[in-house]
Amino acid sequence: MRNLGFRLLGLSDPEQVKAGMHTLTRAAEQGDIEAEIALGRIYLAGIPAVPKDVKRARGHFLRAEPSRHPSAAYFLGVMSQNGQGVRADPREAARWFEIAAERGSPDATFLLANAYRAGAGVPKDDKKALALYEKAGELEHAPALQTLAMAYLHGELGLEPDDAEYRRYMMEAEHALQHRPVPP
Template sequence: MVAGAVLVWSTHTPASAQAPSAAQIEAAAMAAAQTGSPEARQQLQRWARQGLPVAERELGTLYRKEPERQGPARQLLEHAARAGDAEAAYQLGEMLRAGFAGAAGQGGAPGQQGQPGQPGKAWPWYRQAAEAGHARAALTLGQMAANGDGVRKDAAVAARWLTLASDLGNAHAMFLLSNAYRYGVGVERDEARGFQLLENAAEHEYPPALQDLALAVQSEDAQRAGHLLKEASEHRRNNWNRY
């Protein structure tokens, strides 16, 4: 679902209506998720049955929150991802990496077993999303490669994915990449580039970057350092789930 979008969903569908727009589908998904509207949910299900990738992605994302529907959630997300939906590929990667509980263990139907986290199987879906321009997927690949999470630990591979995520505007990736350049991890050491990336991450209001930048400039500009620390505290409090 597009962040920050103001969408209005309506149950009225003209007889001659063409396929719904992505905005209409996302509005129905928002109504189903936020208000529990059964009409919106049913419409979303109808659109998903028509094989519309955005509807499959939104319904799959909705089902991810329901323990008894983990199987259908995975199927919907995978179908949408195979149709080229980058967000669906990312969501599928998240699902596979984290694993999920079975319905029987959650009071659901018997015979539906859960699945432990499989980061190795998540990697190709994250990669598909990242190559389609999904910044958080690229960030996740960088973190997985840096930590050896489901793949061989490789600082150079991590730096390449973090570079992509940074180029796509992800502040967390800018911060991690700044450290890589400042300390020469996976890339040739370049303190000037590392500091510029730190500045960029701070400009994107990423709290750890604001804090590190404050420490870096404190000896030369105590007033700016104080301002940066205050800003970091405010953004950490107000945007704790943004990154």
């Protein structure tokens, strides 16, 4: 059912797009977590024939979250961070990012590292940020690898400047950009 919904969404006729949304909604109502997350993403961004609706998006992510799918927690974190459908709350964003990171989301791991680096919603902790950037880097997250490269270049996050490490991380980042995984 979900695949039919996706096919209909890809068509240009607004009536077929509405039929695709209806099909995805039915799939989600029958427990299809991927359909629930897809609906959340669609409402979060909006598409032609389907206006942006952050409250609906949040509802879909909240319904998907008990499944322990990392994307649900990741998007709830992004929405909490940006004040989409809720008041912006860096502490709540960090909590959701931590849940998604524990479930294997490299994007959430990177955003949680940024939070520790800045002290946004969590105590400022360069050592914890470094460990999280390294964890995201192991998952081939290009921005995390670039952040590590710059930290070695400029001697940040408690690291000593190291040109060889800077070059190594930049090469890994370039490689990761060529093999970018599916976004959350």
